[in-house]
Amino acid sequence: MHSLIVSPFLEQHVLVRPGSRGGALLPEAGYEELRALDAEAAAPAWLTDVVREQWPDLEVDGSRLGDFLLVRQPSVWGYGKASWEVNLGCNYKCKHCYLGLKMNSGMPWEDKRRCLDIMAEAGVLFLQVTGGEPTIDRDFMRAYRYAWDLGMMITVSTNGSLLWRHNLLDLFRECPPYRVTVSMYGATKRSYDELTQREGAWDQFVQGMNAARHARLPLRMSVVVTEDNGQEEQAMTDLCESWGVEYEVFTNMTPTIYGGGEVLTAQSKEHLRVRKQFTACNAGHTFFHMDPHGLLSICKIGRDDQISLPHEGIGGLSRLGAIADRLMLRTGGCSGCSLAGTCRVCRPLAKHYQEAKAPLAAYCQHGQKKAG
Template identity: 50%
Template structure:
């Protein structure tokens, strides 16, 4: 089927019947009379099997959230030419789904340029944002002319008092509200991430109501984690009684089918497991061949978890557990077996 698509696009033949039938069923899009050339973007085959990546385009942020997992939020990263090179490397690694995050990605001066470049490679793009710049005309134009796969907006409260308190940014709630309204009026589909903390737990129903008004779907996040390098400051934002330990960690393909890239082009298995970063800019795609072994090494049990006989039902992944241990977090903040475990 890939070969058929590639030849049809190369020779300008009509879109294959099986594809036009699928697009009509999925999206109501009739391609039955269309030439494949200019209609289908056929990505070249790659020797790597990475289909997803997340990219911190910049760690800088216009908020100063109390619960942020980033140890530092310095405004720094690759120049525009470096971003172009990185996107080409992601394409050649096989990446079809790209999450652009930060910090706050939309404050990067090259965000629009990078978004357009990734979009033109055929990547499905997800933006993780605080929503503070969604109201700007340039942003509305970008997201309506080149629709993303998903825009996920973090919701930190339902009132100015709670929102601005957690973000430590006066006026943050007003910016968020303007962004939500602008997206709604422009028809931009949003997903809301409800971040439950001690500042807003009493407003949970109101936050859900906001999500119902502005989002096509939403999810609630109740567990606050340490910074990825194991400092405890974010844990102070945890809402008492809101720890969620409902799902068992059954493994993760991080480093094998997807990876994370920091603002300077260093690749790690994920946002949390950042040991032994690989410089994608210096090593190119060959550097990714080392990533699976690096990821596997970070999945080994350490600290008080090394001899645990109940590890098969852990509810946090190993890199995150290491961060909790490094932060000397209370055992009850991440281990459901705390009553029968000695550390």
């Protein structure tokens, strides 16, 4: 079982360690040397030095490469990241959820495995596994382990309600995740259970967080501020700081993937913040999203013109870049706007707001005063 991964990543070559945020860039010659060496070969002196400098607690001097290193092969496709909704099902019914209907449906295991193989062939090194709530999926554990064995650095996005389970903790101990991102929906039982619409959700969240912190999982919190818990924003961030866990605060809700605006009523007007200006992204070119049925899109938001990975195989990726370019250029409900050429909002995101008939101020940034 590997403790280090060497891999092409976009136009670079990296050395990374599951469970660690750190890493090192390698020259192409170094990558090719490691790629050519037999698993029985001893670690080159230069690699030993790099590992010692980056991870002093990891000793590889004199070790066989096959004992600790997984060398990933180059890919002609150039995708470095991907996200995967294992299932839309969830054990919560959050008022603000952008997924809308929580349908427990997805692919059989053989299709899931094939899709993960294709992702690896496409070059995906960093994989976000999400849902719904991914840990309730019947295939989550073997899918996670399979992706890990392929040499992926995995982020699990979860509500944390099941992180106390011994089988999950054993899995994460044996196959460390790159990150575990936990959504936080309140600082008290009243607000947390109200937003998730599930009695006892707060108790499970606390139990999961206590277990995750005890296991020293690489945690990061997504603090979600809504009408139900807005008065607890400071209490939520204080709790994260007392735990010593980094966090990011989210106040702006997004319409559902079906274009429904009902979830927008959950956001707190008093806590809304101006979204970061959208400049550009490589959605569809260097990363992609896959839904529970193996349908690829450029990202979680821009889901038009999906490609079936189980049916088309890796060749379907050849169409993704053109789809991305078309979606990013589309003006949709902003047709006729004289300022469209300087739009500062992600076009697929703006489309969702327009379909939800949201007020223009909810997404349009033109005319807003510059800060400071």
